[in-house]
Every structure is written in C-alpha cells, then in structure tokens.
Amino acid sequence: MTQRVGIIGWPLTTTFSPAMHNAAFAALGMDWHYDRMAIPPDIVRLGILEPQRHGYIGLNVTIPHKEEALRYVMPDELARAVGAVNTIDLRTMTGTNTDVYGLITDLRAHDVALEGRRVVVLGAGGAARAAVVGLTGAGALVVVVNRSMERARAMLANLSLLNPRLNAEVLTLDDAVEAGPIDLLVNATPVGMYPAVDESPWVQGVPFPRGVTVYDMIYRPAQTRLMQQAEQHGGRAIGGLGMLVHQGAAAFKLWTGVEPPVEVMFEAARRELAAQ
Ligand code: NAP
16 A cells, blocks of 8 residues: 655645655655645644544645644654644654754755854744754854844744753844854845845845855755855855755655665755756
8 A cells, every 4th residue: 555645835836845755755666655735724733634544654844834733743852942843753643843954964964064153044934943953953153133133032032941052142134244254154034035036135235254155045046146145255155955855855764764865855856946
C-alpha cells in the first residue's frame, strides 16, 4: 500500500515540496507519495486530523498555519522554542520545526562561521523566529532589525521566556550598522521576493557594509536585489533554496527513517524554480 505524506497551507499556490519529496521517493524506489492540500485557515485542525484518519504518515505545515498547528500536536522542544511547527508525525501526533535545521545546515554547508559572530536578522515573523533560535543556539550574537520594532521586541521577549540564555537584541538598522561590523546578514522578510524583485529589505540611506555575507531565505528569484547589493560591496551572497531542501530532507528522514537523497531533492527544487 502506498504510504502518504503531504503539505498543508493556504493558499499554497507555489510549493516545491511535492516535487522534492516525490523525486526522492522515486529515486529510492519507495512506494510513497507526497500530496499538496490547500487548507483554509478556519479548518487547520481538520486539515491535520483528516489526513491522520486516512492513514497519512506525516505532514509539512506552511504559511500561514505553522503557529496554529502547535495547538493540535505535541510540539518537541525545538518547535516550542520557535513557537511554530512545520513538520508533523501523524503516527505520534508530535510536531517539530525543521526550518531551524534547514537554515543552520545550509549555512554550515557554505562554511559560514557562526560561533561568536555578529549576525543581523531582518524580520520578526516565523522565519525570523527560527533563525534567532538556530543562530543563538549555534553561538552567534544576534541583532534583530524589523520594520515594526515593537513586534521584534515582543518576539524576543517571547523567545527569551522559552530560551532563557538567548543572546539577542533589537536595534534599528542604523544602530545595528554603527554598533560594529556585521559578519552575517539574514533576510527573513519576503521583501525582494518574486514578483517584486527590485525591492530590497536594506533601508535606503543606510550605508551597506563591506564584505558582509548575506543569507537570503528567499529562493525566487535565485539572486535577489539584497544578494546583488552584498556582492557589489565585496561580500558574499547565498540564496534560500538550500534551507528549503534541508528542511525537507529532515522531514523525509523523520517520516521514512531513510537517509534522504539530498542531491535528488536539490535537483527537483532547481527544476521547479527554473519552470516558474
Ligand atoms: P511572516 O511571518 O509574514 O513575517 C514577515 C516579516 O517580514 C515581518 O517581520 C514583516 O515586518 C517583514 N516585512 C514584510 N513586508 C515588509 C516590508 N515591505 N518591509 C519591511 N519588512 C517587511 O513571514 P515568514 O513566514 O517569517 O517568512 C518570511 C520569508 O522567509 C518569506 O519570504 C518566506 O518565503 C521565507 N522563508 C523561506 C524558507 C526557506 O526554506 N528558504 C523557510 C521559511 C520562510 P512587520 O513585522 O513590520 O510586519
């Protein structure tokens, strides 16, 4: 019997996850299938329970359900620390957050040092929360910059309750630049994402630091305006496709117990990107 997994989100217009996972199942000759399920916000609970009733093994959860999903499963320590679930094991009704693993694994794959480094995270949404938890966990000194400072402060206050040793503060972009050299800049906002490809989350008028490494969680386009700015200023730029692939690979391992064919998943994601 075919084993089934899938993704819930809304409106779920673009997701590379079915292509990535189904390519991995095919490559390993596994009788598994990954479905996409567009679940509107008022029926998230049913969107989790119905697949379980039908024998599904697991689910990925994407925008905008990652926070709400926490209420319907038993979150592990990481999901609790981030305050969001992106992967559910329906056999045990437990939830975890593989975005943290995805980001940190991709940074390490690119040899980006984190321990003791000064990292600026742009944004204060779910992706920023995962970044702050992962980066502080890896020993980085994190500064959060967000359009709404109040939201950033609330995020850190909340994360500090869950992670008492959190090494992070909120600053304006100006102050973050003036306070010292930035080793790594992580974009966890959607600014610059297709179709608004000429936009950058870097505030105009603030001097762009030289030699900084940018990690942009956006993967469409592959080269964002922010990434161009980094390279124009002698820095390095990494797009978010690797984070997407590694968070998927972690979910694959969790559900199947099988080592994921990460390169196959990368190729499928690149094909999807090229077809957009
Ligand atoms: P979210 O919860 O909606 O948060 C969005 C954040 O971006 C907020 O802090 C918001 O600021 C800020 N923002 C939005 N529009 C802005 C603008 N025009 N100017 C300045 N700031 C703006 O979204 P999310 O779930 O955290 O996702 C953020 C991004 O990460 C998305 O592009 C998503 O695709 C990407 N992501 C990628 C991966 C991956 O695997 N590569 C994984 C997760 C997420 P305010 O608080 O002021 O509103």
